[in-house]
Amino acid sequence: xxxxxYTGQLVFGLDIGTRSIVGTVGYKSGDQFIVxxxxxxxxxxxxxxxxxxxxxxxxxETIKAVKEQLEEAVSRKLSQVCIAAAGRVLRTxxxxxxxxxxxxxxxxxxxxxxxxxxxxxxxYQEFLExxxxxxxxxxxxxxxxxxxxxxGYPMGNLEGHKARTIGVDLIATxxxxxxxxxLYKAVELAGLSVSSLTLEPIAAIQLAIPExxxxxxxxxxxxxxxxxxISITNDGCILAYGMIPVAGDALTEEIARHCLVDxxxxxxxxxxxxxxxxxxxxxxxxxxxxxxxxxxxQITANLIEDMAxxxxxxIKELNGDxxxxxxxxxxxGGKMPGYTDAIADQLGIARERVALRGExxxxxIVFEEEVKKDSLLVTPIGICLNFYEQSNNFIFVSFxxxxxxxxxxxxxxxxxxxxxxxxxxxxxxxRRGKELTFTVDGKQRMVRGQLxxxxxxxxxxxxxxxxxxxxxxxxxxxxxxTEGEAAHATIGSLPESxxxxxxxxxxxxxxxxxxxSVNGTLQSNYYEIQEGDKxxxxxYYTVGQIxxxxxxxxxxxxxxxxxHMLADRNTPVYENFSVLWTLETLQTDIEEVEExxxxxxxxxxxxxxxxxxxxxxxxxxxxxPEETDSIQLIVNHKPVTLKGKxxxxxxxxxxxxxxxxxxxxxxxxxxxxNGRRAQYMEPIHTGDVIEVYWQS
Numbered sequence: 161x162x163x164x165x166y167t168g169q170l171v172f173g174l175d176i177g178t179r180s181i182v183g184t185v186g187y188k189s190g191d192q193f194i195v196x197x198x199x200x201x202x203x204x205x206x207x208x209x210x211x212x213x214x215x216x217x218x219x220x221e222t223i224k225a226v227k228e229q230l231e232e233a234v235s236r237k238l239s240q241v242c243i244a245a246a247g248r249v250l251r252t253x254x255x256x257x258x259x260x261x262x263x264x265x266x267x268x269x270x271x272x273x274x275x276x277x278x279x280x281x282x283x284y285q286e287f288l289e290x291x292x293x294x295x296x297x298x299x300x301x302x303x304x305x306x307x308x309x310x311x312g313y314p315m316g317n318l319e320g321h322k323a324r325t326i327g328v329d330l331i332a333t334x335x336x337x338x339x340x341x342x343l344y345k346a347v348e349l350a351g352l353s354v355s356s357l358t359l360e361p362i363a364a365i366q367l368a369i370p371e372x373x374x375x376x377x378x379x380x381x382x383x384x385x386x387x388x389x390i391s392i393t394n395d396g397c398i399l400a401y402g403m404i405p406v407a408g409d410a411l412t413e414e415i416a417r418h419c420l421v422d423x424x425x426x427x428x429x430x431x432x433x434x435x436x437x438x439x440x441x442x443x444x445x446x447x448x449x450x451x452x453x454x455x456x457x458q459i460t461a462n463l464i465e466d467m468a469x470x471x472x473x474x475i476k477e478l479n480g481d482x483x484x485x486x487x488x489x490x491x492x493g494g495k496m497p498g499y500t501d502a503i504a505d506q507l508g509i510a511r512e513r514v515a516l517r518g519e520x521x522x523x524x525i526v527f528e529e530e531v532k533k534d535s536l537l538v539t540p541i542g543i544c545l546n547f548y549e550q551s552n553n554f555i556f557v558s559f560x561x562x563x564x565x566x567x568x569x570x571x572x573x574x575x576x577x578x579x580x581x582x583x584x585x586x587x588x589x590x591r592r593g594k595e596l597t598f599t600v601d602g603k604q605r606m607v608r609g610q611l612x613x614x615x616x617x618x619x620x621x622x623x624x625x626x627x628x629x630x631x632x633x634x635x636x637x638x639x640x641x642t643e644g645e646a647a648h649a650t651i652g653s654l655p656e657s658x659x660x661x662x663x664x665x666x667x668x669x670x671x672x673x674x675x676x677s678v679n680g681t682l683q684s685n686y687y688e689i690q691e692g693d694k695x696x697x698x699x700y701y702t703v704g705q706i707x708x709x710x711x712x713x714x715x716x717x718x719x720x721x722x723x724h725m726l727a728d729r730n731t732p733v734y735e736n737f738s739v740l741w742t743l744e745t746l747q748t749d750i751e752e753v754e755e756x757x758x759x760x761x762x763x764x765x766x767x768x769x770x771x772x773x774x775x776x777x778x779x780x781x782x783x784x785p786e787e788t789d790s791i792q793l794i795v796n797h798k799p800v801t802l803k804g805k806x807x808x809x810x811x812x813x814x815x816x817x818x819x820x821x822x823x824x825x826x827x828x829x830x831x832x833x834n835g836r837r838a839q840y841m842e843p844i845h846t847g848d849v850i851e852v853y854w855q856s
Contacts, residue, residue, distance in 0.1 A: 169188070170185065170196075170234075170236075171186055171188075171544045171547050171548075172185050172240065172544075173241065173243075173543035173544035173547070174226070174241050174242070174347070174540075175360075175539050176243060177246075178208045178209065178384055178386035178407075178409060179202060179203065179385040179408070180200055180201060180202040180385075181200070181203070181219075181222050181226050182198065182537075183198065183540075184197075184543070185197050185198075192524050192526050193525050193541065193544065194528065195525060195526065195527045195529070195541065196234050197230050197233035197234050197529060198527075198537070198540065199226050200226070201225055201229075204218070205218055206423065207219050208386065212338075212339055213343065213346055216345050216346050217349065220346040220348075220349025223350040224349070224350035224351065227241075227351070227352065233529075239352060239353065240353050241352045241353070241354060242354075242355055242356040242357075242358075242543050242546065243358075243543065244357070244358050244363045244542075244546070245301050245335050245340060245343060245360065246360050250334070250335060251333070251334040252402070253284075253287045253290070253331070253332050253334070254283075254330070254400075255279055255282045255283040255286055255329075255330055255332070256279075256327060256328070256329050257278050257327065257328060258309070258325050258326070258327035259271070259274065259325065259327070260325045261323060261324055261326075264323065264324055265323065266322050267310075267318045267320065267321050267322075268319065271318070271326060272319060272326075275318075275327070276303070276328060279305075279328050279332075280332050283300075283303070283331075283332035284300055287332070297337040298334040298335065298337065299335055299337050299564075299565070300332055300333070300565060301333055301334065301340065301357055301359050302332075302333050302357070302358040302359045302362045303331060303332045303333065304397075304398040304401075305328055305329070305397065306331055306398065306399060307328070307329045307395075308326070309325075309326065311324050311325055312325065331399075331400065331401065333362070333401055337562075340357070340563070341563070354563070355547070355556070355632070356546065356547045357556070358546045359401065360382060360384070360539055361389035361403075362391070362398075362401070362546060363542035363545075363546045364382045364389070364391070364490055364491075364538050365380050365393070365398060366542040366546050366549070367522070367538050367542040367545060368382075368490050368521050368538050368542070369391075369488060369521075371396070374393040374394075374395075374397060374398070375396045376393065377393070377394040377479065377485045378392070378393050378484055378485060378487070378488060379391070379475045379478075379484040379486070379487045379488070380488050381471060381475070381487055381488070381489045381490070381494065383407050383471075383489060383490070383491040383492070383493030383499070384407050384492065384493055384539075385407055385408045385412075385493060386407055386408075387403050387405055387407050388403060388404045388406065388493070389401075389402075390402045390403060390404075390471070390475055390478060392475070392484065399478070399479070400478040402474050402477070404467075404470050404474050406466075406470060407491075408430070408491075408496070410463060411463060411464070411467075411493070411496055412426045412430050413426070414463050415429050415430055415456065415459060415460065419443060419449065420445070421441060421442075421443050422444065429441055429451065430496065433456035433457070433497065434453070434495055434497055438450055438451070438453075439451050439452075439456070457497050457498055460496065461498065464496060464499050464502055467502075468499060468502030468503045469502075469506050471503060471506075472507045473506075475507065476507070483508055484509075486509070486513040486514070487500075487504070487514040489503070489514065489515065489516050489517065489535065490535040490539065491535060491536070492536050494535060495516065495535065501514070516534075516535045517535055518536075518537070518538070519533035522537070525541060555572070555630075555631065555633075556632060556633060557577055557631075557635070557636055558633075559577050559578070559580075559581050559583070559636045560581075560583075560636070560637060560638055562581060564580050564581055571629075572630050573627050573628060573629060573630060574617055574625070574627070574630060574636060575588065575626045575627065577630055577636055578626070583638065584640070586641070587615060587638075587641055588614075588615045588638070588640075588641060589614065589626075589641055590611040590612045590642075590644065591611075591644060592608055592610065592611055593609025593644040593646040593647060594609050594646040595647050596609075596648065596691060597692065598690075598691070598692060598693040598695060599693070599694050599695060600696075600697065601656075601695070601696055602696075607648075607649045609644050609645060609647040610645040610646075611644045612641055612642035612643045613641060613642045615638055615639060616637075616638070617637070617639075618636070619634050619636055650685060650686055650687060650689065651676045651684065651686070651687045651689065651695070652685030654676075654695075654697075656674070656676075657674070657676065657697070658673075659673075659674050659697065661674055661700070661701060661734075663701070663706065663735070663736065663739060664736070664738040665706060665738075665740075666739070666740060666741065672701055672705075672706065672709050673685075674697050674698055675697075675698045675705070676695055676698065677698055678693050678695050699735065700733055701733050702729060702730050703720055703728065703729050703730070703731050703733060703739060704729035704730065706733060706739060707729075712741075714741060719740075719741070721738075721739070721740040721741075722737055722739055723737055723738055724738070724740065789804060789806060790802060790803040790804075791846040792847070793844065793846070793847075793848050793850055794848070794849045795816070795850045795852065796851055796852060800813070801816075802816055808844050808845075809840070809842060810831065810838050810839065810840050810841065810842055810844055810850070813844070813852060819852060819853075829853070830851065830853050830855045831850075832850065833848060
């Protein structure tokens with residue numbers, strides 16, 4: 161089928177309203193917007209309430225019907241659509257950001273785009289910090305620039321100016337995620353993808369209040385079926401957005417209760433009341449009835465007054481607690497007789513300054529089909545026009561089944577999308593298992609856990625990584641990274657465990673691995689270190705441990721020496737110490753001397769007793785001289801004096817001479833007394849000549 165001729169980019173916009181769905185297809189040509197076709201279909205049931213979708217399936221079917229009608233009208237398939245969300249539970253954040261340059265430079269479109277992007281990001285961060293409903297996720301649905309600044313001064317358009325700094329005041333608008341999610345799902349059921357999303361008052365103001373009027377303090381009041389959306393302009397910019405959750409449906413419900421009819425019949429009575437003097441209808445008892453438009457106004461008068469009061473209060477609140485100069489009313493709900501007058505009265509301004517806006521704001525709109533230009537068309541066409549304002553600033557992608565709107569700087573990656581949805585940063589990168597901390601010889605030591613698996617990422621079903629580029633309508637899936645195995649270590653894995661201890665055993669060098677003490681208990685190299693363990697690498701062995709390491713069975717009669725000093729199995733042995741175990745040692749000699757002396761003393765005692773029996777009684781003797789406590793010797797050819805004892809034996813000499821017994825030298829030590837081999841425990845006296853030296 162041959163399509164209609166057109167120039168420029170074709171735009172498909174949908175106004176998904178509480179009572180009906182309006183679809184518009186058109187394109188821009190110079191300063192004009194050409195509407196090629198427009199179709200409207202009412203919901204068959206109350207599938208939407210207060211601007212929010214309640215029955216996604218039903219709304220999706222209605223959207224599909226409108227899409228198919230438009231496809232037939234323009235003779236081509238439609239796959240992407242611009243939509244707007246109603247201001248239910250609307251939140252706004254106003255913020256200011258500045259961007260400094262390194263010096264004076266000319267501002268270009270890229271600079272302005274970056275400035276606005278930074279403003280929206282700042283607003284989003286402020287919003288996250290301020291909102292209290294932690295269980296509700298909000299979505300940024302649009303923004304408006306309030307004012308630009310050039311070197312700190314207000315400026316209408318920054319492009320082309322030389323600047324040191326540029327700044328912007330900006331309003332960002334947020335809605336709950338469930339509102340936006342419902343819109344996306346309904347659109348997807350109709351076989352469409354979203355190319356642009358905005359807020360309904362932002363869309364309406366595109367057409368209803370041209371920029372040349374925004375220097376005035378004007379309110380735009382878009383009265384739909386479920387909500388009344390409000391925006392305020394002044395000093396050439398949009399100052400604020402807001403809404404009240406009451407609109408045309410409240411009037412319809414009041415008529416339905418009074419006339420005893422269903423909602424659809426009441427809606428028709430409401431519409432006819434603005435065009436006819438008398439309206440005929442059939443009530444639920446199937447009885448024919450009539451009502452005058454005057455009666456309808458009387459029925460709804462109190463409600464209209466209440467709606468106007470609430471709208472006026474909201475307008476004042478958004479305008480700094482004062483009335484605006486004028487109000488432009490659009491939307492079907494605003495056509496109810498008496499509504500505009502009530503708004504003017506509540507604001508305290510002249511009634512002629514509150515008016516419905518329709519044909520007069522559509523001078524630049526050209527319809528290729530015969531269409532009545534009225535206030536009902538403002539928002540649908542504004543949605544299409546908004547596409548040209550935001551299409552270059554945003555893209556929409558799906559991240560783990562959530563649709564997100566993200567600023568397009570031509571360098572977007574998976575990581576940017578992850579940040580937008582606050583995907584946990586450690587969910588993108590491999591995570592280490594729990595570390596293990598302990599001390600070795602009093603110094604802190606830490607072993608890191610193992611790395612887990614990186615996040616599994618796909619874009620449109622194809623494997624990707626966090627640095628992969630993303631584009632409009634990409635479907636991104638991210639499976640969180642995993643945590644690695646917790647750290648573990650054994651004594652044998654420590655560098656210190658490879659250190660050795662060198663000792664000399666019976667004059668031979670022996671190297672032994674060092675022992676480790678964990679929390680005061682000896683442990684092997686296979687011990688699994690636990691969190692907080694206090695490990696000490698011991699710098700000694702005991703004599704018994706050395707024997708065990710060498711597989712030596714120590715005879716109980718062996719004599720043990722460490723550095724030639726008498727020792728036992730528990731004596732510590734340090735680096736380069738000498739160990740001696742033998743049955744023929746100095747100790748054996750000492751024991752033999754002691755045994756011989758004991759025997760000699762025993763024999764002498766027996767002889768003395770025999771003599772006592774046979775000798776004559778002893779004669780009184782002179783008193784004996786006092787025993788000395790010192791003796792004088794010649795040791796190694798030098799005079800030596802020993803003091804402090806009544807009697808001295810040979811081994812006492814070692815305390816008075818300079819000889820190193822800690823290390824074995826030569827074949828052994830030579831000890832003589834008056835030229836003969838000495839016994840270590842034999843007595844010595846003044847005048848004795850002694851020699852002690854190592855035999856080479």
